[in-house]
Amino acid sequence: xxxxxxxxxxxxxSRGLDGFSLQVGRGELVGLxxxxxAGKTTLIKILATLIRSDEGSAVVAGHDVIRDFRxxxxxxxxxxxxxxxxxxxxxxEYLEFFADAFRLEGAERSRAIQLxxxxxxxxxxxxxxxxxxxxxxxxxxxxAKCLMHSPAVLLLxxxxxxLDPLARISLREQLKHLRxxxxxxxxxxxxxxxxxxxxxxxxxxxxxxxxxxxAATPSPAAPQSTSVDCEIRYLGVRDVVTRALGGIPGxxxxxxxxxxxxxxxxxxxxxxxDLLRNLLVLGLTITSFDTRGLGLEAKYRRTFERKxx
Amino acid sequence: MSRVIRNPMILKELRQRxxxxxxxxxxxxxxxxxxxxVCFSYYASTAMQAANxxxxxxxxEIGIALFLTAVITQLALLLLMAPIFSAGSLTIEKxxxxxxxLLTSLLSAPQIWxxxxxxxxxxLLLLLLSALPLLAISFAFGGVEVRDLxxxxxxxxxxxxxxxxxxxxxxxxxxxxxxxxxxxxAIVLVLSVVTLVVFAIWSDHWxxxxxNFSQPYPQYIQAPLWLNPFYPFIxxxxxYAAGKLDSPLSxxxxxxxxxxxxxxxxxxxxxxxxxxx
Numbered sequence: 001x002x003x004x005x006x007x008x009x010x011x012x013x014s015r016g017l018d019g020f021s022l023q024v025g026r027g028e029l030v031g032l033x034x035x036x037x038a039g040k041t042t043l044i045k046i047l048a049t050l051i052r053s054d055e056g057s058a059v060v061a062g063h064d065v066i067r068d069f070r071x072x073x074x075x076x077x078x079x080x081x082x083x084x085x086x087x088x089x090x091x092x093e094y095l096e097f098f099a100d101a102f103r104l105e106g107a108e109r110s111r112a113i114q115l116x117x118x119x120x121x122x123x124x125x126x127x128x129x130x131x132x133x134x135x136x137x138x139x140x141x142x143x144a145k146c147l148m149h150s151p152a153v154l155l156l157x158x159x160x161x162x163l164d165p166l167a168r169i170s171l172r173e174q175l176k177h178l179r180x181x182x183x184x185x186x187x188x189x190x191x192x193x194x195x196x197x198x199x200x201x202x203x204x205x206x207x208x209x210x211x212x213x214x215a216a217t218p219s220p221a222a223p224q225s226t227s228v229d230c231e232i233r234y235l236g237v238r239d240v241v242t243r244a245l246g247g248i249p250g251x252x253x254x255x256x257x258x259x260x261x262x263x264x265x266x267x268x269x270x271x272x273x274d275l276l277r278n279l280l281v282l283g284l285t286i287t288s289f290d291t292r293g294l295g296l297e298a299k300y301r302r303t304f305e306r307k308x309x
Numbered sequence: 310m311s312r313v314i315r316n317p318m319i320l321k322e323l324r325q326r327x328x329x330x331x332x333x334x335x336x337x338x339x340x341x342x343x344x345x346x347v348c349f350s351y352y353a354s355t356a357m358q359a360a361n362x363x364x365x366x367x368x369x370e371i372g373i374a375l376f377l378t379a380v381i382t383q384l385a386l387l388l389l390m391a392p393i394f395s396a397g398s399l400t401i402e403k404x405x406x407x408x409x410x411l412l413t414s415l416l417s418a419p420q421i422w423x424x425x426x427x428x429x430x431x432x433l434l435l436l437l438l439s440a441l442p443l444l445a446i447s448f449a450f451g452g453v454e455v456r457d458l459x460x461x462x463x464x465x466x467x468x469x470x471x472x473x474x475x476x477x478x479x480x481x482x483x484x485x486x487x488x489x490x491x492x493x494x495a496i497v498l499v500l501s502v503v504t505l506v507v508f509a510i511w512s513d514h515w516x517x518x519x520x521n522f523s524q525p526y527p528q529y530i531q532a533p534l535w536l537n538p539f540y541p542f543i544x545x546x547x548x549y550a551a552g553k554l555d556s557p558l559s560x561x562x563x564x565x566x567x568x569x570x571x572x573x574x575x576x577x578x579x580x581x582x583x584x585x586x
Contacts, residue, residue: 045583045586048409048413049412049413049583050409050412050413050583050586051583051584070415073413073414073415074415076413078409078413080406080409080410080586082406083406083409083410084402084405084406084407084408084409084410085405085407086321086325086405086407087405088325088328088329089321089324089325093321093324097317097320097321098410098414100317100320101317101411101414101415101416102414102415103415145410149415
């Protein structure tokens with residue numbers, strides 16, 4: 001649904017993107033993470049046809065973002081990082097304006113407006129002025145506006161910035177529903193816990209380049225994983241851990257320090273529970289045993305710590 | 310064609326504009342100012358001048374004085390207001406971060422421009438038309454024909470359309486309304502005052518160099534005045550003062566060209582505006 005190849009964008013004194021590539025399949029929800037100035041917003045702006053790349057190609061919903069920019073606009077819902085809103089319009093007028101701006105007519109227009117009001121949860125407040133809405137409600141209205149023309153792809157740039165925890169949870173739930181409806185979503189965010197919870201894949205970007213890519217939450221269609229990462233914190237000597245792993249073929253210590261080790265274990269979380277039992281039988285005092293593997297925050301720190309200012 | 314008329318930008322802009330407090334305040338102040346000036350002109354041309362004249366003023370002379378005072382005051386006020394409406398209309402979208410929403414919709418750059426232009430221009434037109442009864446007072450005194458009224462109103466419309474287009478161009482260039490409005494006012498100032506000063510200097514040089522004062526000014530001396538928004542009225546006055554200036558046709562053509570150029574450049578800037586956001 002989104003295919004980006006060797007994209008380059010140069011600004012006066014810097015590079016926005018430097019050979020970045022990305023592929024996002026239909027129905028995927030992909031998170032884009034990286035430090036400030038990494039190129040996330042530049043990428044999303046290029047995909048939304050706001051700016052042009054200098055080199056490389058980008059195709060969204062089968063249309064080239066430069067050649068067929070109108071078709072791309074018809075297929076994309078774009079929510080910018082700081083999305084402004086017409087404060088002096090009523091909620092219904094706001095949706096009506098964008099329905100007209102996306103050339104919806106007749107019954108389709110009425111349906112889109114009604115759906116927008118329902119999606120945003122503002123059907124009862126349709127005659128209120130937008131300026132009276134809280135930030136969370138405005139963001140819901142924005143999202144409803146982005147979805148008015150039934151786009152196949154949703155591009156979200158820092159959609160949770162400034163939202164309170166409840167509004168963030170609500171946004172997360174909305175995005176999960178949209179993913180279930182089959183929408184392809186690319187979301188750039190600094191709020192890693194949110195991405196971890198909803199994304200099928202996380203793409204790391206820095207200096208306009210691909211850094212790494214990870215599966216975040218396994219999608220229902222994804223095959224079952226064949227190994228499990230265990231993080232163990234303990235009191236005692238590491239020899240006990242080494243001894244316990246000795247009898248498990250394919251098990252390996254990925255990382256170790258005093259009182260801590262991270263292990264890759266072939267099998268499923270059930271096999272990890274067997275390992276835990278063995279360690280306890282061998283007399284090791286376990287303070288923490290986590291099979292969720294390395295969290296996104298930890299991955300982020302490992303990836304970007306050296307690049308931090 | 311239907312897209313030109315059924316442009317959602319026009320409805321949005323007019324709705325927003327007419328919800329502002331100045332939507333009713335400005336016409337009130339505008340009409341009060343034009344009325345006040347017309348009243349002052351009436352007293353100036355009757356009571357005050359009667360003292361210095363051997364004969365009382367004819368009705369036609371009063372009619373012409375009232376008419377010219379009204380149209381010149383009207384144009385001066387509208388020239389002051391035009392940048393307020395046009396120069397901020399695109400920059401406000403940039404300042405309020407709403408421009409990205411417009412640019413990524415299916416509205417084309419000409420549609421965005423047209424919506425902004427019509428909204429800015431229609432408001433000026435409303436002001437202009439609301440003062441027509443004041444202009445019509447001069448008919449009661451004579452000396453002014455319907456043709457003069459049509460020429461004056463038509464010329465004012467053309468000048469305002471061009472200045473609105475120039476204001477929109479400024480708005481497409483700058484990111485902040487304050488800069489765009491300042492640039493628009495600078496352009497209005499150059500057109501209204503600097504052209505007059507240049508004409509005064511050139512005509513003075515021409516006269517001191519032996520130019521025949523009883524003959525019309527050569528075209529190159531008049532040229533700066535063609536860019537002056539008041540030129541059609543000056544040349545109207547000229548009919549009653551020695552016929553030294555050409556008809557306002559050159560001025561109208563120049564303003565039409567200026568408006569078209571400003572529109573073309575503004576649309577091009579809107580197409581590239583994503584880079585500014």
